[in-house]
Amino acid sequence: xxxxxxxxxxxxxxxxxxxxxxxxxxxxxxxxxxxxxxxxxxxxxxxxxxxxxxxxxxxxxxxxxxxxxxxxxxxxxxxxxxxxxxxxxxxxxxxxxxxxxxxxxxxxxxxxxxxxxxxxxxxxxxxxxxxxxxxxxxxxxxxxxxxxxxxxxxxxxxxxxxxxxxxxxxxxxxxxxxxxxxxxxxxxxxxxxxxxxxxxxxxxxxxxxxxxxxxxxxxxxxxxxxxxxxxxxxxxxxxxxxxxxxxxxxxxxxxxxxxxxxxxxxxxxxxxxxxxxxxxxxxxxxxxxxxxxxxxxxxxxxxxxxxxxxxxxxxxxxxxxxxxxxxxxxxxxxxxxxxxxxxxxxxxxxxxxxxxxxxxxxxxxxxxxxxxxxxxxxxxxxxxxxxxxxxxxxxxxxxxxxxxxxxxxxxxxxxxxxxxxxxxxxxxxxxxxxxxxxxxxxxxxxxxxxxxxxxxxxxxxxxxxxxxxxxxxxxxxxxxxxxx
Numbered sequence: 001x002x003x004x005x006x007x008x009x010x011x012x013x014x015x016x017x018x019x020x021x022x023x024x025x026x027x028x029x030x031x032x033x034x035x036x037x038x039x040x041x042x043x044x045x046x047x048x049x050x051x052x053x054x055x056x057x058x059x060x061x062x063x064x065x066x067x068x069x070x071x072x073x074x075x076x077x078x079x080x081x082x083x084x085x086x087x088x089x090x091x092x093x094x095x096x097x098x099x100x101x102x103x104x105x106x107x108x109x110x111x112x113x114x115x116x117x118x119x120x121x122x123x124x125x126x127x128x129x130x131x132x133x134x135x136x137x138x139x140x141x142x143x144x145x146x147x148x149x150x151x152x153x154x155x156x157x158x159x160x161x162x163x164x165x166x167x168x169x170x171x172x173x174x175x176x177x178x179x180x181x182x183x184x185x186x187x188x189x190x191x192x193x194x195x196x197x198x199x200x201x202x203x204x205x206x207x208x209x210x211x212x213x214x215x216x217x218x219x220x221x222x223x224x225x226x227x228x229x230x231x232x233x234x235x236x237x238x239x240x241x242x243x244x245x246x247x248x249x250x251x252x253x254x255x256x257x258x259x260x261x262x263x264x265x266x267x268x269x270x271x272x273x274x275x276x277x278x279x280x281x282x283x284x285x286x287x288x289x290x291x292x293x294x295x296x297x298x299x300x301x302x303x304x305x306x307x308x309x310x311x312x313x314x315x316x317x318x319x320x321x322x323x324x325x326x327x328x329x330x331x332x333x334x335x336x337x338x339x340x341x342x343x344x345x346x347x348x349x350x351x352x353x354x355x356x357x358x359x360x361x362x363x364x365x366x367x368x369x370x371x372x373x374x375x376x377x378x379x380x381x382x383x384x385x386x387x388x389x390x391x392x393x394x395x396x397x398x399x400x401x402x403x404x405x406x407x408x409x410x411x412x413x414x415x416x417x418x419x420x421x422x423x424x425x426x427x428x429x430x431x432x433x434x435x436x437x438x439x440x441x442x443x444x445x446x447x448x449x450x451x452x453x454x455x456x457x458x459x460x461x462x463x464x465x466x467x468x469x470x471x472x473x474x475x476x477x478x479x480x481x482x483x484x
């Protein structure tokens with residue numbers, strides 16, 4: 001089975017912050033891979049825009065080096081690299097001044113999609129949006145892409161949304177969360193809503209609880225200043241894990257339409273109960289395994305910023321009443337692993353006796369590093385006397401069925417940037433979603449501050465603070481292991 005590449009309409013893409021780290025590591029390599037896939041028409045143009053003084057040749061040299069480092073397999077094709085580089089232009093631009101804007105406007109084609117990627121600090125979103133409109137670059141086919149953080153709290157999120165709305169309609173604003181571009185996240189919706197097997201069981205009658213884990217082995221190097229102001233709650237829980245929670249818990253939308261999907265996600269956020277203080281654990285990594293502790297890394301010996309959060313959430317609606325959702329995320333953990341585990345209830349009665357033990361089905365949706373879906377089912381243990389049961393995984397990676405040519409999924413940024421060009425907002429957050437997420441998050445952070453909570457220490461290379469294990473143990477449950 002050969003996957004079909006769907007061509008896109010002609011477009012111009014302007015990357016503000018085009019010489020920055022995100023552009024070099026993610027955005028430009030993703031665009032290059034889509035170019036290699038043959039998805040572009042012949043007249044696509046990519047324009048880098050930043051304060052740095054460069055010409056087209058200098059920018060192409062920078063991008064060539066980035067491709068060798070971050071897209072090495074495709075970068076071996078010299079013809080492809082040269083073809084891609086020929087599409088690139090560069091304009092030095094002042095985000096808050098007049099320089100470069102008239103030149104940038106003169107580069108853009110007429111009657112075609114214009115996408116502007118804001119790979120810059122959020123404080124520059126407003127000035128950029130204002131100048132795009134002021135210099136005549138805003139048309140019905142103009143789209144802007146904004147990276148997180150989408151505010152620091154509810155008030156700042158509302159202010160940011162209002163600033164963008166002053167210049168663009170909501171259907172032109174694409175708030176990007178790369179987790180939603182992962183192939184397995186989209187497969188989650190296909191598995192849920194495309195198979196009669198799962199959806200009738202997707203509720204509190206059959207599901208005991210759901211675990212969402214995003215574990216990272218990396219620390220906060222290179223992001224010290226931002227991270228010490230944000231912490232794991234703002235950096236990961238409020239957006240990435242919240243979006244995964246919405247997709248796993250939402251009601252079936254009437255159709256696979258951007259607003260229909262996002263309406264159902266919003267209902268989930270608004271149905272979340274406040275998190276009780278004893279249902280949340282904060283942690284901060286300390287030196288171990290030859291690695292420095294958090295406070296040493298950020299240069300703040302008194303920092304109380306969390307690098308780890310685990311919490312128990314409840315959704316007050318008919319589908320999920322009484323079913324807890326356990327979410328955790330942290331830095332400097334034992335392995336890099338992002339996974340959703342749907343833990344089904346035990347059979348109501350075992351006909352096999354006490355020796356058979358307790359067995360329950362688990363549906364695991366792995367987002368990284370090895371994307372795939374596994375269903376754990378119970379079978380008879382081979383070669384044993386009597387009826388001894390054992391749990392085995394039922395592979396749902398689809399590799400054999402789809403063929404080797406489909407075993408390498410497009411990078412999340414590849415999918416999302418092409419969705420911007422197509423005008424498909426299904427996998428992007430809407431303004432009211434962002435505000436609802438902050439409305440749930442802010443009281444948690446305010447509670448920590450009013451109580452003077454201090455994060456629990458945990459060693460680098462561990463699974464997190466011991467109190468996170470107790471959070472589950474009190475409920476007679478345990479976390480599924482963090483696996484590489």
